[in-house]
Amino acid sequence: MSKKRDQLVETALELFSQHGYHATGIDKILEAAGVAKMTMYKHFRSKEELILAALRLRDERWRNQFMRSVEQQAKDPRGRLMAIFDLLGQWFASADFCGCLFINASAEFGDLADPIHAASAEHKRLVMKYVRDLAEQAGAPEPGVLAEQITLLMEGAIVHTQICGHDNKACAALAAKRAAKVLIDHALAAAVR
Numbered sequence: 001m002s003k004k005r006d007q008l009v010e011t012a013l014e015l016f017s018q019h020g021y022h023a024t025g026i027d028k029i030l031e032a033a034g035v036a037k038m039t040m041y042k043h044f045r046s047k048e049e050l051i052l053a054a055l056r057l058r059d060e061r062w063r064n065q066f067m068r069s070v071e072q073q074a075k076d077p078r079g080r081l082m083a084i085f086d087l088l089g090q091w092f093a094s095a096d097f098c099g100c101l102f103i104n105a106s107a108e109f110g111d112l113a114d115p116i117h118a119a120s121a122e123h124k125r126l127v128m129k130y131v132r133d134l135a136e137q138a139g140a141p142e143p144g145v146l147a148e149q150i151t152l153l154m155e156g157a158i159v160h161t162q163i164c165g166h167d168n169k170a171c172a173a174l175a176a177k178r179a180a181k182v183l184i185d186h187a188l189a190a191a192v193r
Contacts, residue, residue, distance in 0.1 A: 004039050004043070007035060008029065009050070010033075011032045011033035013054040013057055016054055016104075017098045020104060021104070021105060021109070026040065026047055029050070052115060054101075059122075066087065070083050077134045080134050080138075081134050081135065084150065085174070085180055086177070088173040092172065097162075099159075099161075099162035100162070102119075102123045106120040124155075127151060128151045132147035135147050135150070138188060141187070141190055153179055156176065157173050160172040
């Protein structure tokens with residue numbers, strides 16, 4: 001990987017996060033990255049390719065950090081399922097929270113067949129797979145169902161916080177955590193019946 005390519009992707013990621021995909025033009029990215037247009041087209045044939053590269057970088061960073069943090073927050077799978085919402089609350093309260101780049105991308109590129117939409121869906125699928133693995137490790141009799149419920153709570157909390165803002169940004173994560181506790185307790189109680 002070249003330094004100029006990395007610089008372009010990093011800059012694009014930051015600008016897409018702050019301003020959106022359609023609102024962020026190539027010229028703005030080039031200016032902020034201090035890179036010539038020719039250099040950009042040496043690495044990417046289009047803005048869409050740059051968006052995909054930025055999404056891949058965000059996916060790798062976010063999921064790795066998320067899984068590492070979940071593992072550090074709790075030692076048992078049930079505790080890790082609950083810790084997800086503590087981490088969301090921390091993310092929502094951070095100064096750099098601008099919503100989810102993948103939700104935003106899927107909204108701006110609504111066609112399910114669009115590669116950008118597909119990359120966003122893949123990120124969400126991988127997050128759900130991780131949650132499903134935790135649910136299975138916790139002993140949920142239907143880990144796929146519990147994972148779907150938990151990820152729906154996660155996504156709802158993300159969107160609610162992004163749209164509503166609130167003075168206490170972590171409140172949506174706390175409400176989602178309370179709902180998740182009910183679902184997790186119910187699922188795990190069914191496992192011991």
